[in-house]
Structures are given as structure tokens and as C-alpha cells.
Amino acid sequence: MAQRNNGNPSTNREIENALFEAVRKGFPVEYVDLLLEMRGYLDELRVEDLKEEKAPSTAHSGSRKVSSSGGTLLHVAVRRGNLAWVDKLLGMGASPTLHRDIEGYTPLTLAERMVELNPLDNTYKAVLSALRRVAVEVTSIRSGKEFLENVLAEIRTCQEQMRDNQKAGNDLIRELVENNALMVVRMETLFTTPLRILKSLESHATDLKQTVDIIKIRSDVDHEKTNCINKMMLKTMIKNATLDKIAYVKELYTNLYECDVLTSSLLHYLQSDDSFGVIIDCTSANIGGIKPQYKNIDGEVFTGDKDSIFADREENRVYLAALRTYFRDEIIMSRFARALAMLAINNLYHNEGRPYSVEDKGSLAAFQEAMAEAVAKRKKIPKSYKYVSWAVRMKTPLGREARLAAVPVEYVANFGSVQGRELMKDHVPMLLRFYEENVLPKLH
Structure with a gap:
């Protein structure tokens, strides 16, 4: 390792200058500039490390071990909380998840650790956000690449089948021409086989076109879903976030998106609302740790340890407790869907x-009619389906209307699209019809 001569300052400067001059000619200008900028934090950097360091040009750039901690330049930038360095290294292609330091941290998990150690320092939070954004983009690119490779494989298979059919037809015609003695015997084949081949080729061409159209539709739908879910993830803050918690929250959004158009439309609407946000605690059965006190739509004041969900209309934010070992996934989904619906309708x-x-x-008259039906039928609805009875028990007219308007999304989120819609048609058909005819078109 390059050592400082503490007794001679000029010797120290000579060693530092020699360290960077040794690699200056072999690196891009912007990379050398960054090294010079970071030199005050790389006292133990060896000349041999930099000589072996390749110029940043691939996804592995900036990933060789260059310090005594066994980390990369990106580890150094994260540990110092220097957002400018982090952005420069990510721009050069440094990976937030590929390499680990001597303690086992990747740059991303190291950033999470620094936020835990410095909870009041917004600089570390900004560094973590930049690394997560790049990690999400890399994951999306890999998924898209795999999907396109599957598409190309299907197209190649169709092309090979068409070539095989064409070759079979050509071989048969060549045999008929070359074997005059068999011409009469095979006359019928001569007239019928090319027609069958042409029909077969036409059929394969049609199938290929349909396959390509289906692939294009699937590609557009998958891109739209991925884009929507990623935008919702950027609006979501997870308490004490880990990779497992991030994966679970992304799964929660994916299930809501794929459940029914009633729930996916909420995500599409809220993704474009710049002031909207979500805070989730995956380790608790109540929101006391993220919302100690709140006032519900009836004006009643509660402490956060009394509930697992709250839609804050003033802050335009949803607070959710999502402890999977305490709640079933269907319960978490239905409560989350209700809160999202209440804020979307409010906005x-x-x-x-x-x-x-x-x-x-x-619309007022139609909703009042749907409400009257729900109130009249609430005692006939089995007690295991409590969404309607919970809504009509709210203490104020505003509370009843706002809560009842979200009942359709609670049904599909809890029981699934098919069963949820069948139950609503049996319990509150007018409410379902009102939501589909009045709310859903405006969300789109």
C-alpha cells in the first residue's frame, strides 16, 4: 500500500502526485478528474490497483476493489454521502448491486445502512434514492431483454416451420419433373399437393401475423404495467427498508394492478399525482410507528396504534401497516385498495x-339511489361480508358516502375479480353499476 511520510509534507505530495500521474494516460478525462476529486479519501490506494482498473465503459465499470475496505469507488462515495460522486460513478456505469466490500455490503445495502445510522441526514437518503432508481432500471432492462429473447425465439420457430414446408413442396415438384415414368401415376398429386402447400403456407403466415400481433399487445401491456408500478414505488416510502421489504411492496402493487380494472385504474390515476405518497410499515400490525395520531373523515381523533390503514386527505397520503404474519394478503390488499380509492375520489x-x-x-341522484339500496340490504348481507355494514355505520353523512364509494374496490381486492363482482351483483348491484358508469371512466 502507498504510505504517507508523516515527517516530510513535500514527500507526501510527491507520492500523491505520482499515484495519479501513473494512470492519467490510460483513463478517460472525466474518470481521472473524479479520481483527483476523491484523492483526499483514497490515501491507501495503490498505484497497482489503478493500473489494473479499466476505463469505465461497461456495466462492471468502477467495480474493482480499490481501497483497504475491499470496496469500490462507489462504496467510497456512498460511505462519504457524496451524491455528486455517486451520480458521476452511476453515469459511468458503476453497479449498485454487483460487488460487495469486506463487510459484505453492496453499494445499495451500504447506502441503506448509512441511512439507518444517520436518520436525520437527507444527503444519505438522496444517495439511497439514486442507487435504488438505477437498481430498478437495471431490473426492468433485464426483464425486457428476456421477454424480447423469447419473442425472437417464437418468431424463429415459425420461420423454420415455413422453410420446412416450402422445402417439402419443392422436393415433391422436383421429383415429379425428374421422374417422367411416374408422371401419370402421380398426376393427381401434382395438381393437389401444391394447392395444399400454398394453403399451408397461407395458414402459417396468418398464424405468424397473429403471433406477432399478440406479442406486440403483450409487450405494450407489460411495459405499461411495469412503468406504472415503478412510478408507484417511487412514491412509496418503506420504513426501515430492506430488499425483502421492497420486493414485498412491489408484489403488493403488482397484485393490485393485475386484480381487476377497478384497482389498476386507481394506480394509473395516482401515479401522475405529484403530491400523492404512501408510507408503509411492513413490521407492524398498526400505523402507530408512522402516524401516531390522526383524525378520520367523521372528525374523530384516534391514535395510530388503533388502526392499520389511514387515508389522509389533507396530506394526500396513505399510511399502511402490512405485517404479513399478522394479516392475510387479501386483507392487506382490500384495506390498501380502499384507502387508495378514497384519496383518488377525493382528488x-x-x-x-x-x-x-x-x-x-x-350523479348525485344515482349515488343516493345506490346508497339507499345498500342501507336497505345491509342486514340481508351475510356477516362475513362486512364492507357495506362498516360503511353505513359511519357517524356522518360524509363518512358514509366516502366509505361506501370505495366498497367496490374492497370486494375485488379481497375476493378476486370474478368472485368479487359476483358478490357485488348479489349484495349491492346498483353501487357496482354506479362505480363502473361514473367513477371508472373519469379515472381513465
Whole structure:
């Protein structure tokens, strides 16, 4: 390792200058500039390490071990909380997840650790956000690459089948021409086989076109879903986030997106709302750790340890407790869907959470009719289906309207699209029809 001569400052400077001059000619200008900028934190860097370091040009750039901690330049930048260095190294292609230091941390997990150690320092939080964004982009690129490779494989298979059929037809025609003695015997084949071959080729061409169309549709849908889920993840803060917690929250959004158009439309609407946000605690059965006190839509004040979900209309934010060992996934999904729906409807109509505009008398009449049906049928609905009874038990008219408007998404999120819709058609058909005809089109 290059050592400092503590007794002679000029010798120290000569050693530092020699360290960077030794590699200056073999590196891009921007990379050498970054090394010079970071030199105050790389006292133990060896000239041999930099000589072996390749110029950043691939996904592995900036990933060789260059310090006594066994980390990379990106580890050094993360540990110092220097966002400018982190952005430069990520721009050069450094990976947030590929290499580990001597303690076993990747740059991403090291950033999570630094946030835990410095919870009040926003610089470390900004560094973590930059690394997560690149990690998500890399994951999306890999998934897209695998999907395209599968598409190309299907297309190649169809092409090979077409070539085989064409070769078989050509071989038969060549045999008929070359064997005059068999011409009469095979006359019938001569007239019928090419027609069959042409029909077969036409059929394969049609199948190929349909396959390509289906692949294109699937590609567009998958891209739209991935883009929506990634945007929702960027709006979500996870308490004491780990890779496992991040994966679980992403799974939660994916299940909501794929459940039904009633739930996917909520994500599509909220992803473009810049002020909207979500805070999730995956280790608790209540929101006391992320929302100690709140006032519900009826104006009642509660402490966070009394509930697992809250839709804050003033902050435009959802607070969710999602401890899987305490709640079933279906319960977490239905509560989350309800809170998302209540905020989306509040922001859509600007009418204190009611599912209609002040001047829209037609929607008001239709919703009042649906409410009257729900109130009349609430005692006939089995007790195991409590969403309607919970809604009509709210203490104020505003609370009842806002809570009842979210019942359709609770049904599909808990029981699935098919069963949830069948139950609503049996329990509250007018409420389902109101949501589909009045709320859903506006969300789109």
C-alpha cells in the first residue's frame, strides 16, 4: 500500500502526485478528474490497483476493489454521502448491486445502512434514492431483454416451420419433373399437393401475423404495467427498508394492478399525482410507528396504534401497516385498495371525498339511489361480508358516502375479480353499476 511520510509534507505530495500521474494516460478525462476529486479519501490506494482498473465503459465499470475496505469507488462515495460522486460513478456505469466490500455490503445495502445510522441526514437518503432508481432500471432492462429473447425465439420457430414446408413442396415438384415414368401415376398429386402447400403456407403466415400481433399487445401491456408500478414505488416510502421489504411492496402493487380494472385504474390515476405518497410499515400490525395520531373523515381523533390503514386527505397520503404474519394478503390488499380509492375520489371530484361533483345532479341522484339500496340490504348481507355494514355505520353523512364509494374496490381486492363482482351483483348491484358508469371512466 502507498504510505504517507508523516515527517516530510513535500514527500507526501510527491507520492500523491505520482499515484495519479501513473494512470492519467490510460483513463478517460472525466474518470481521472473524479479520481483527483476523491484523492483526499483514497490515501491507501495503490498505484497497482489503478493500473489494473479499466476505463469505465461497461456495466462492471468502477467495480474493482480499490481501497483497504475491499470496496469500490462507489462504496467510497456512498460511505462519504457524496451524491455528486455517486451520480458521476452511476453515469459511468458503476453497479449498485454487483460487488460487495469486506463487510459484505453492496453499494445499495451500504447506502441503506448509512441511512439507518444517520436518520436525520437527507444527503444519505438522496444517495439511497439514486442507487435504488438505477437498481430498478437495471431490473426492468433485464426483464425486457428476456421477454424480447423469447419473442425472437417464437418468431424463429415459425420461420423454420415455413422453410420446412416450402422445402417439402419443392422436393415433391422436383421429383415429379425428374421422374417422367411416374408422371401419370402421380398426376393427381401434382395438381393437389401444391394447392395444399400454398394453403399451408397461407395458414402459417396468418398464424405468424397473429403471433406477432399478440406479442406486440403483450409487450405494450407489460411495459405499461411495469412503468406504472415503478412510478408507484417511487412514491412509496418503506420504513426501515430492506430488499425483502421492497420486493414485498412491489408484489403488493403488482397484485393490485393485475386484480381487476377497478384497482389498476386507481394506480394509473395516482401515479401522475405529484403530491400523492404512501408510507408503509411492513413490521407492524398498526400505523402507530408512522402516524401516531390522526383524525378520520367523521372528525374523530384516534391514535395510530388503533388502526392499520389511514387515508389522509389533507396530506394526500396513505399510511399502511402490512405485517404479513399478522394479516392475510387479501386483507392487506382490500384495506390498501380502499384507502387508495378514497384519496383518488377525493382528488378527482374535489367534493370532500364524495364520488360526484357538486354541480352534477345526475350523479348525485344515482349515488343516493345506490346508497339507499345498500342501507336497505345491509342486514340481508351475510356477516362475513362486512364492507357495506362498516360503511353505513359511519357517524356522518360524509363518512358514509366516502366509505361506501370505495366498497367496490374492497370486494375485488379481497375476493378476486370474478368472485368479487359476483358478490357485488348479489349484495349491492346498483353501487357496482354506479362505480363502473361514473367513477371508472373519469379515472381513465
